[in-house]
Amino acid sequence: MKIKSINTGLLLSPLKTPFITAVRSVDVLTDVIVRIETDSGLVGWGAAPPTAKVTGETVGSITGAVNEVIAPLLLGSDCEYLEGNLELLDGALLHNTSAKAAVDIALHDIWGKSIGQPVWKLFGGNGKSIASDVTISLNSPEVMAADTIAAVERGFSIVKIKVGGEVSLDFERLKTIFNAVGSDVKVRLDANQGWKPNEAVKILNEMEAAGFAIELVEQPVKSFDMDGLRFVTERSPFPVMADESCQSVKDAIDVIKTHAADMINIKLMKCGGVRGALRIISVAQAFGVKVMVGAMLEGKVSAAAAAHIASSFSCVASVDLDGPNLCSEHQVSGGPAFTNGPEIHMNDNAGFGITDVPGAVWN
CATH class of the missing domain: 3.30.390.10 (Enolase-like, N-terminal domain)
Structure with missing residues (x-):
């Protein structure tokens, strides 16, 4: 063939x-x-x-x-x-x-x-459904709190809060969100490289002192600042996840061996696809490190591939595949079922299950 x-x-x-x-x-x-x-x-x-x-x-x-x-x-x-x-x-x-x-x-x-066969089965998975978090975009504290409330009403129990703007405003964002939803949701922070090492440590400790229950903080400093990332990881009261700092299996080995971060966010676009993701997973499994399977604001085609990976490996501790849910309409046929809530339902369709992309304009 x-x-x-x-x-x-x-x-x-x-x-x-x-x-x-x-x-x-x-x-x-x-x-x-x-x-x-x-x-x-x-x-x-x-x-x-x-x-x-x-x-x-x-x-x-x-x-x-x-x-x-x-x-x-x-x-x-x-x-x-x-x-x-x-x-x-x-x-x-x-x-x-x-x-x-x-x-x-x-x-x-x-x-x-x-x-x-479905790819999840070829990877040795069991085809179980997975639950994604949902991203709360960077905005004013009031708007972010309202968006978090709306996410909870849609069934999400895990939210990824974008921070990394003005540090004092970041604190107010979290304070307003926690005041709005209390302990009803699990909160992940994603700074997208937006803090300096010292200010990251300061604000994270202030958040802990304020009683903010934060599951993890993702990429607090610039991607190239591995010393800064390690500095934050050593002093953070919450687990730190490497995202932009880990774009290959070599990066994953470096992050793990130097303990620059506690966890790794695997994204297919950073590591060159499924093959690269599986290599990072092998390293993570060998060292006993947990990973997140995430995405770079991707639609259903690549998110489907990431979902097959996320449902197949035990070292995957968290999933951030909300791209299809953020779209006003789906223009892709087949694949896993991305609901309007956190659940992503796998199926037995061969490959990743995608059958057509009727919305595409071809070159």
């Missing part, structure tokens, strides 16, 4: 409300869609969002990498020879992890479909 064609398209999905963090504000979820078709008519789907401030990639660079560099290498390859295809993909060009991730996801999807 040979790869006959590889095409790219663009899928724009308006968000219900703007997605605001310490580094960006987004109104529309943008995905570059990859469609791989075999000579037998089997189709594999992948996707990648352009996140220039994290991976350095844009719509143009992702489509260019796929169409001009990656596709010529894979055309004619046996889609059932997954490892060989992933080797070709990995060696096709340096960096460009999101472009590689989109193709990697499509290759895993078509591999699962060629065998007639």
Whole structure:
């Protein structure tokens, strides 16, 4: 079963409300869609969002990498020879992890479909449903509290609170949120590199003294500041998770061996796809470290792949796959069922289960 064609398209999905963090504000979820078709008519789907401030990639660079560099290498390859295809993909060009991730996801999807099994089963999972948190965007304390209340009313028991703005205002944000919902929710903080090491330690200890029940704090300092990350981890009253500081299996090894963070957030776009994610999971399992499976504001195609991973490995302690829930409408058919609440229901459909992306505009 040979790869006959590889095409790219663009899928724009308006968000219900703007997605605001310490580094960006987004109104529309943008995905570059990859469609791989075999000579037998089997189709594999992948996707990648352009996140220039994290991976350095844009719509143009992702489509260019796929169409001009990656596709010529894979055309004619046996889609059932997954490892060989992933080797070709990995060696096709340096960096460009999101472009590689989109193709990697499509290759895993078509591999699962060629065998007639869901990928979670091929990974040794049991197909159990998983629960995601939901992101509360950076805003005024009052708006963030109202958004948290609305999330609780939708059934969410875990919220990820975006912080990383003015430090004193961050404290007020948390105070207002906890006053609004009390202990009804589990709170995760995501600073998106928005604090300096000293101020991160100061505000986190102030939050503990105020009685704020915080499960973890994600990426408190700049991605390149590993010493600063370690400084915070050593002094934080809450577990610290590395996100932008961990973009590869090498980074994961460095973070774990130097105890720069307590946990790692795995995102397919950072590590080049499913293959990279599985390598980081292997390292985490070997060292007994827990991971989060997250995403970079991604739509249902790549979130489906991440959900299959999250439901398959015991070291996955938390899930942050709320991208599809943030969209005002779904333009993707098949895959896991992303409800309007926290539950993501897996199924027995082959591959990642995606059957079509009718909303995509093809190049």
